[in-house]
Amino acid sequence: MQVPLIRLQCGCNSYDWGKKGKDSAAARYAAATPSDTFSIQEDKPYAELWMGTHPSLPSKDLSTGRSLLDMVVDNQGLMGTDIATKYQNKLPFLFKVLSIAKALSIQAHPNKKLAEKLHAKDPKNYPDDNHKPEMTLAITPFEGLCGFRPLKEISHFLSTIPPLRSLVGEEASSALEKVASDSNASVAGSKSALKSAFSTLMKSDRSAVASKSKELLSLAESGDITPGPSVNTTPELCELVTRCNSQFPEDIGLFVLFFLNYVKLSPGQAMYLKADDIHAYISGDIIECMASSDNVIRAGFTPKFQDVNTLTDILTYDHDPPEQQLLKPTDYPYVKLNQAAYSSGSESLLYDPPIEEFSVVRTVLKKDGAKATFEGVAGPSIIICTSGQGRISVGPKTEEIKEGWVYFVGATAELVLESTGEELVTFRAFCEIDDSAKENGH
DSSP states (O other): OOOOEEEEEOEOOTTTBBBBBGGGGHHHHHHSSSSSSSSOOTEEEEEEEEEEEOOTSEETTTTTOHHHHHHHHHHHHTTHHHHHTTTTTSSSSSEEEEEEESSSOEEEOOOOHHHHHHHHTTTTTOOOOOOOOOOEEEESSEEEEEEOHHHHHHHHHHHHHHHHHHHOOOOHHHHHHHHHHHOOOHHHHHHHHHHHHHHHHHHHHHHHHHHHHHHHHHHHHHTTTOOOOSSHHHHHHHHHHHHHHHTTOOTTTTTTTEEEEEEOOOOEEEEEEEEEEEEEEEEEEEEEEEESSSOOOESSSSSOOOOOOHHHOOOOOOOOOGGBBOOEEEESSSSEEEEHHHTTOOEEEEEEOOOSOOEEEEEEETTTTEEEEEEOOSSOOOEEEEEEEEEEEEEEEEEEEEETTTEOOOOOOOOEEEEEESSSSEEEEOOOOOOOHHHTOO
16 A cells, blocks of 8 residues: 655746746755756746646656656545546646746636637647636735726726727727716626726737837836725836836736736735636745646737637626735644644644635644644645745654655545744645535635
8 A cells, every 4th residue: 555645756847937046936846856857057937836647747756756647546545536536536736836037927717618618629729628716825925916906996097097098998998987986887787898998908909009008108117107096006006017018018918907906915825716817927936726727818928829809708807806816714623733833823724715626724833843733634635845844744654844845645644744943834735525524624
C-alpha cells in the first residue's frame, strides 16, 4: 500500500508576465525541490508553479519520478473511491502559485456547457472541456481587477473621461447613465445597458483605441482622472493607467480599467471568481486554486489569441462593489492545536467557495514547537509551504517541510504539521464530495 504522503516535484511555466529570477515566488518554490531540468535564471520571467495532475504540466513523485496522475490511477485509495470515480482518476482541482510582474490578460473562464462547446469547436485555443471557477489567495500584497464596478462609478467615468465616452459612444453611454441614476431600474435593464456599453467598447476600431489611449494617458499624467463614488484615489488611478500603458501601449485594456473593480488583497485575503466572471491580475504573488482546466477567454492586455465576441456574450454583467468578490475565511473546525500553537495565536482558516471541486486551508503556526493535527478528509489534498520550516507527518511517516516544498496527502489520512522555526505558513487544497460534510465546511 502506498504511504499517503508523497513529496512532489512541480513544474514552473515561464510566461512574459512573470516576475524575473529569484523575485518570483513560483521560481523559488520550484527551485526548492531538486531537479535536473530546472534552475533559476535571473533575467528570465517565471510565472506559474503547477501542482496537480493536469496533463499540461503534471506533478511527479520526487523519489521515483512517476507522475502523480499515474500514481492515483494505480491506487484509487489515494483519491478516495467516490472522487476517483466521479473525476476519472484525476484530481478535480489544479493548485498553482502565480508570480505577477505585469498585467495578465483581461479574461473570463467558460462555464461547463460552454467549455465543452468551445473545446469541440476550437481545441487549439480551448484545450479543455471543463469549466474553471477559481479562487485567489494573496501570499504577498496583490492587486487585480475583478468583476464590473457599480454602475454609478462607471457612469462617473463616462461623464468625466472624454476618450472613454468617445469609444463607448453617446448612445450606449447615455443608456448606462440613465439606469445608473434610476433607483428603480430592473436588474435585467441594468445588465443590458452595461453589456451594450462594454461590448461597444471592446469592439472598438484599433486605430481609434490607439488614438484615444494617447488622450487617456495625457489625462493620467496630468492627474485629471477623478475617482468619483469610489475608494480609489486619483493618484492611484492615474498611476495604474500609466503603468499598464507602459506594459501594453495603446491597449483596449487601458479603458477596461474604468469598467472593472480595482481590488487590493493583503496576505491571507482571498477572492472567488465563478465561471463567466471577468477579471485580470495586475501584480503580486498568489496561491490560485481552480477546477482542473486551462480554458481562458481573453480580450485585452495580451499578445495571445483574443475572442472578444465570446467574452462579451458570456459575461454575467453583475456589477457589485469589490467587497462582494472577497471570500471571507472561517476557522477550520477539523484541526487541533497544541498549547504552543494556541498560546501563540496560530490559526487554521478555511476558504470554502460554493463549488465542489476544491477548498483551501491556510495554516499559520507562529512559534517553534507549535503543532496542528488535522482529521483526515475524504478526498485528496496538496499542501505547499510558502514560508518557514517544520515537519509534516502522516501515520508513521515524518518528513521535513520547508519554503517551496510540496506534498500530496492521500484520502482519509490524518495530517500533522509542526513548526521548527519562527513561523510556518502552509496552504492546503483539498476536495470532498460528501454533501453533508461540505455543508458543514469540511
